[in-house]
Amino acid sequence: MNSVQNKKRANKTSLPFFLKDEFKVSFIIIFISIILLITTFTFDIVPPILNRGIQPATFPKALLVLIISLTTIIYYLSIKKPWKVEKKLPKEFFLTLFTFILFIIISKTLDFFLAISALSIVVSYYWGEKRIFYLLLVSIIFPLIVFIFFETILGLRFPPGIITNIYYN
Amino acid sequence: MENLSLMMAPLFSSKLLLVLFFGTLFGLILGVLPGLGPTTGGALILPFTMTLDPLSAIVLLTSIYCAGTYGGAITAILINTPGTPAAAATCLDGYPLAQKGEAGRALGMATVSSTVGGIFSVIVLVFFAPLLAKLAYEFGQPEYFALAIFGLTMLASIGDGSPIKNLIAGAFGILISTIGKDFMTSIDRFTYGINELSEGIGFIPVVVGLFAISEMLTQSTMLDQVFKRVALKAVRLPTLKDYKLTWKTILRSSGIGSFIGVLPAEGGTVASLIGYSEAKRWSKNPEEFGKGSIEGIAGAEAANNAATGGAMVPTLALGIPGSATTAVILTGLIIHGVRPGPDLFREQPEFLYGIFGSMLIANILFFIFGFFGAKLFARITLVPNKILWPMIFAVSVCGIYSLSQSIIDVWIMLFFGVIGFFMRRYGFSVVPVIIGLILGELVEGTLRQSLVIFDGNWLMFFTRPIVLTFFILSTIALLFSLFKRKNKI
Numbered sequence: 226m227n228s229v230q231n232k233k234r235a236n237k238t239s240l241p242f243f244l245k246d247e248f249k250v251s252f253i254i255i256f257i258s259i260i261l262l263i264t265t266f267t268f269d270i271v272p273p274i275l276n277r278g279i280q281p282a283t284f285p286k287a288l289l290v291l292i293i294s295l296t297t298i299i300y301y302l303s304i305k306k307p308w309k310v311e312k313k314l315p316k317e318f319f320l321t322l323f324t325f326i327l328f329i330i331i332s333k334t335l336d337f338f339l340a341i342s343a344l345s346i347v348v349s350y351y352w353g354e355k356r357i358f359y360l361l362l363v364s365i366i367f368p369l370i371v372f373i374f375f376e377t378i379l380g381l382r383f384p385p386g387i388i389t390n391i392y393y394n
Numbered sequence: 395m396e397n398l399s400l401m402m403a404p405l406f407s408s409k410l411l412l413v414l415f416f417g418t419l420f421g422l423i424l425g426v427l428p429g430l431g432p433t434t435g436g437a438l439i440l441p442f443t444m445t446l447d448p449l450s451a452i453v454l455l456t457s458i459y460c461a462g463t464y465g466g467a468i469t470a471i472l473i474n475t476p477g478t479p480a481a482a483a484t485c486l487d488g489y490p491l492a493q494k495g496e497a498g499r500a501l502g503m504a505t506v507s508s509t510v511g512g513i514f515s516v517i518v519l520v521f522f523a524p525l526l527a528k529l530a531y532e533f534g535q536p537e538y539f540a541l542a543i544f545g546l547t548m549l550a551s552i553g554d555g556s557p558i559k560n561l562i563a564g565a566f567g568i569l570i571s572t573i574g575k576d577f578m579t580s581i582d583r584f585t586y587g588i589n590e591l592s593e594g595i596g597f598i599p600v601v602v603g604l605f606a607i608s609e610m611l612t613q614s615t616m617l618d619q620v621f622k623r624v625a626l627k628a629v630r631l632p633t634l635k636d637y638k639l640t641w642k643t644i645l646r647s648s649g650i651g652s653f654i655g656v657l658p659a660e661g662g663t664v665a666s667l668i669g670y671s672e673a674k675r676w677s678k679n680p681e682e683f684g685k686g687s688i689e690g691i692a693g694a695e696a697a698n699n700a701a702t703g704g705a706m707v708p709t710l711a712l713g714i715p716g717s718a719t720t721a722v723i724l725t726g727l728i729i730h731g732v733r734p735g736p737d738l739f740r741e742q743p744e745f746l747y748g749i750f751g752s753m754l755i756a757n758i759l760f761f762i763f764g765f766f767g768a769k770l771f772a773r774i775t776l777v778p779n780k781i782l783w784p785m786i787f788a789v790s791v792c793g794i795y796s797l798s799q800s801i802i803d804v805w806i807m808l809f810f811g812v813i814g815f816f817m818r819r820y821g822f823s824v825v826p827v828i829i830g831l832i833l834g835e836l837v838e839g840t841l842r843q844s845l846v847i848f849d850g851n852w853l854m855f856f857t858r859p860i861v862l863t864f865f866i867l868s869t870i871a872l873l874f875s876l877f878k879r880k881n882k883i
Contacts, residue, residue, distance in 0.1 A: 246820060250820050254562070261569075261584065264584060264586075265583075268581060268582075268583055269581045269582075271579050271581065278578075278841070278842035278843065278844075278845035278846045278850070279841075279842055279845060281576040281578070281579050281581045281583060282583070284572060284838045284841070284842075285569060285572045285583060285584070288565050288568055288569045288572070289569070291565050292562055292565050292566065292569070295558050295561055295562045295565070296562060298558055299556065299558050299559060299562070302558075308820070308821065309821075311819055311820070312615070314615060315614070315615055315617070317614045317615070317617055318611060318614045318615050320614075321610065321611055321614040322611070322812065325808050325811075325812070328791075328808070329805060329808070332801060332804070333801070337795070337801075341787070341788050341791055341792075344784070344787060345784035345785075345787065345788060346784075348614075348780075348783065348784045348787070349780050349781060349784045352614065352617055352779060352780035352783075353617060353778075353780050354778070354780040354781060359781055362781070363781055363784040363785060364784070367784075367785050367788060368788045371788050371789055371792050372792070375792050375796055379442075379445055379796060381792070381795070381796045381799070382799065383795070384799075384801060
């Protein structure tokens with residue numbers, strides 16, 4: 226087991242540094258933190274007479290400096306001891322991620338209920354469910370039960386859309 | 395005596411009994427399903443609690459916590475996959491014993507030891523939480539700041555990953571809490587002109603995103619996983635011989651679990667591992683551990699359920715979560731306008747003792763449900779992920795939308811779901827983010843108020859004995875976790 230792990234790690238060391246997970250993750254964290262740190266310099270400054278303790282920007286600045294410092298440390302340590310190699314992400318993951326985007330687009334443009342149905346049917350189908358009854362169950366019957374539960378018992382009004390408008394009218 | 399009658403009050407309220415019944419049942423189902431568990435389940439149920447009064451809401455969450463922690467053992471014993479992380483140690487002996495055809499005996503022991511551990515920890519909670527709260531009366535703003543820092547340094551030892559990554563995740567959580575209008579000066583921070591961000595980011599979308607949605611993405615990468623279930627005829631109560639063999643282990647693990655639970659940010663997972671290893675250390679038959687030892691099951695299960703009451707001690711007395719699930723319960727308290735701490739003990743004893751009593755009843759209820767229904771609950775694992783997760787998604791989305799009827803909250807949930815997935819993939823625990831988010835306002839608020847008291851002199855912190863004690867404890871906790879896990883840094 227250990228030898229397999231070491232072999233994977235050895236293979237990984239042959240990659241250029243910028244393709245390794247350690248670098249990519251550390252770079253993204255530090256890059257975003259620097260952008261946020263720059264943003265803190267745009268925060269309004271409170272006049273000394275109103276200022277209580279420290280300026281509103283000081284605390285987030287300290288946190289971001291801490292995050293950058295700790296990330297630098299984990300990257301430095303990863304040079305000596307590389308991280309465990311993660312399995313390549315399967316296509317089902319990207320499809321699920323894609324359905325989230327689909328959900329956002331449909332819920333914003335067409336209908337909230339339709340967005341839930343679309344996501345449910347696509348996820349269920351690509352995760353391996355091919356039986357029509359179960360696809361209908363997850364995409365129509367169950368969301369309908371949830372919709373009615375929230376609408377009638379919890380008194381929630383869903384955003385307008387092509388299907389919800391029919392229901393409300 | 396008065397407190398005892400307050401504790402028994404839920405028994406005489408049909409509404410609370412109903413909440414307890416459903417909470418325990420729901421907790422068991424969540425505990426049984428790998429990937430869900432009481433933390434994710436609690437997060438999912440949070441939006442629904444908004445329709446309940448504060449006591450019913452917290453009773454619902456605590457009963458899910460107690461039953462969910464036990465429920466993990468059913469899956470651990472029957473399919474060798476812990477339903478919750480806290481049941482990981484139960485797999486070590488539970489599954490081998492089940493393979494020997496003694497699944498009923500293994501589940502019986504898990505049920506009894508979980509119930510004893512849970513009840514023991516409620517007794518600890520009843521006695522120690524008021525004591526700790528009394529101590530907290532002495533606390534001013536600087537002491538609360540030092541306490542919050544102590545809670546945050548304990549984040550380093552969460553899970554079994556890198557302590558530095560945990561600290562980064564904790565700092566990220568605190569950073570999220572700074573989004574919106576600064577509570578002291580009303581100046582916008584990280585809002586980028588988006589009105590919806592002025593009020594800050596709500597706890598619940600972040601919690602549901604980090605736990606439920608990230609788990610959905612994780613499940614999408616594990617679709618080829620196949621569970622092999624061991625057949626179960628019926629749960630059997632342990633025999634007299636079993637009791638003789640394990641009663642010391644159960645009591646020891648109950649003590650260990652309660653103590654570990656009290657430590658901020660630790661929880662059932664650490665407790666069960668220590669409970670298991672101590673059971674092995676004190677056992678007359680240590681060679682049987684890992685091969686189906688009944689003592690191993692008792693040690694792990696008593697400890698992880700004992701951690702539930704223990705973890706509620708700092709949560710209720712100080713407002714510092716004792717575990718991931720209590721972080722969700724703390725979120726529930728905050729959204730219902732209940733601020734944990736010494737004032738809660740003074741002003742609302744009926745509320746607190748109602749919670750204590752409910753936890754006690756939940757422990758008895760899951761014993762009954764577990765004993766008579768384990769076979770049925772085990773069948774829940776047969777629901778395939780391809781059907782289960784789209785349903786969970788529908789409930790999550792509607793639940794989050796119902797909070798403030800804002801689609802932005804749903805997007806925030808999805809955003810944190812993706813962040814949570816990548817955090818977990820690269821070894822960053824998501825629990826510190828939640829704890830950081832909860833403690834963020836406390837840390838910043840008490841720091842700034844302390845500096846006002848000290849006229850901007852930072853050195854004044856070191857002139858207060860309690861503050862100094864917490865700073866020393868924080869340094870020790872940090873160094874200890876760094877030293878203990880130097881291989882995982």
